[in-house]
Amino acid sequence: MSRMNVRKMWAAKLAGRLAPDGAIGTADLRPRPSPAREPAVLAVRRPYAGVVLGVDPSLRGTGLALVEFAPGRTPVLLRCQTVRVPARRTLAEALAEIHRAVTAFVDGGNVRHVALEQTIYVQNVRTAQILGAARGAAIAAVALRELPVFEYPPLRVKQAVVGAGRASKEQVARTVMALLGHGRTLALDESDAAGVALCHAFTWRG
Numbered sequence: 001m002s003r004m005n006v007r008k009m010w011a012a013k014l015a016g017r018l019a020p021d022g023a024i025g026t027a028d029l030r031p032r033p034s035p036a037r038e039p040a041v042l043a044v045r046r047p048y049a050g051v052v053l054g055v056d057p058s059l060r061g062t063g064l065a066l067v068e069f070a071p072g073r074t075p076v077l078l079r080c081q082t083v084r085v086p087a088r089r090t091l092a093e094a095l096a097e098i099h100r101a102v103t104a105f106v107d108g109g110n111v112r113h114v115a116l117e118q119t120i121y122v123q124n125v126r127t128a129q130i131l132g133a134a135r136g137a138a139i140a141a142v143a144l145r146e147l148p149v150f151e152y153p154p155l156r157v158k159q160a161v162v163g164a165g166r167a168s169k170e171q172v173a174r175t176v177m178a179l180l181g182h183g184r185t186l187a188l189d190e191s192d193a194a195g196v197a198l199c200h201a202f203t204w205r206g
Contacts, residue, residue: 052067053114054195057135063190064082066109075179075201080194081101081105091130091133118152150200169192172195173191
């Protein structure tokens, strides 16, 4: 076999055009048509339906917001609360208050999902430990009811609700109240909690 034929055979083998008996025919060396591509199927996102408990965890001021979503309807704020724990109360007492409050919201609200705001930046290790404990108290209350928990960083919440990742707390509060058609002004912790609930419903892929 000539050197040219050997080179052609290796080229055909690497390209997957080598005949079963090792021989190369003219048909084997012709370019093969690309397989027909499947038509792209666009995923259709179904609107979220159900009640979401939004939680903005903090040791002394955890925000809670219960928001109901239904296709074709404006989201409805069913209930909200800021869990205020005085500084004189111990860490254990504060965590118990958070746990009790979250449990009360979950038990009385026909909740489908729970959405929490993630803690991204903290000033020091002590603050991180305290915030982690508050988050743990809230999550434990939800876990005991076997409900799904979803966590979202503040940047994603602001982008989903306001459309700008650098929005201020006041901007988030105004937008949340506009989206909910809510009359009275919400406390910042409550509007943050409602914002997390809205973010979950707006970005949910179920």
